[in-house]
Amino acid sequence: MADKKPAIDQSLIRDLANILNETDLTEIEVEQDDLRIRVSRAGTPQYVSAPVPAAAPVQFASATGAPVAVAVAEAGKASKNAVTSPMVGTAYLSPAPGSRAFVEVGATVKEGQTILIIEAMKTMNQIPAPRSGKVTEILVQDGAPVEYGEALVVIE
Structure with a gap:
């Protein structure tokens, strides 16, 4: 006698599809025992431009432990002296949460010195x-997503 395949839970598929719609994900996969369900969007991806909220100062600790304000400029403001992102990812201004930032506005940097980290994959x-x-502006917030070519820091 042939083995009977388990019925697919259609409500689970609908729930996964709803999660895709609510979170703007393009794909979601769930694996449970011997069952794996992948739901993905078909068609051409759509890109929507969202308004950028006003940036607030970000606080980091200085070498002495005192908080240091890092001025974050308006997104989209670019300069010929801007350092741009070489990849898509998440920008981090310090090596670890709560630690001192790599650079601050007004700091002098040398060529090759690490100015931030981008996490990708x-x-x-x-x-x-x-x-x-001299660092005159920091154009991204800590933990913010960045795109290829986006201005990150201005060095005069």
Whole structure:
């Protein structure tokens, strides 16, 4: 006698599809025992431009432990001296949460010095200063997603 396949839980598939819609994910997969269900969106991806909220100052600890305000400029404001993101990922201004930032506004950096980290595909990528100079603006917030070519830091 042939083995009977278990019935697929259609309500689970509907729930997964609803999660895709609510979270704007493109794909979700669930595995339970011998059953694996993958729900994905078909068609061309749609990109929606969302308004950017006003940035608030971000606090980091200085070498002495005192809080240091890092001025975060408006998104989209670019400069010819801006260091741009070489990849898509998440930008981190310090090596670990609560630790001192790599650079601060007003700091002098040397060419090759790490100015921030971009996490992409669970890999931490150190972003070096392309030239020596003074940091005049930090254009991203800690933990913010960044896109390829997005201005990150301005070095004059």
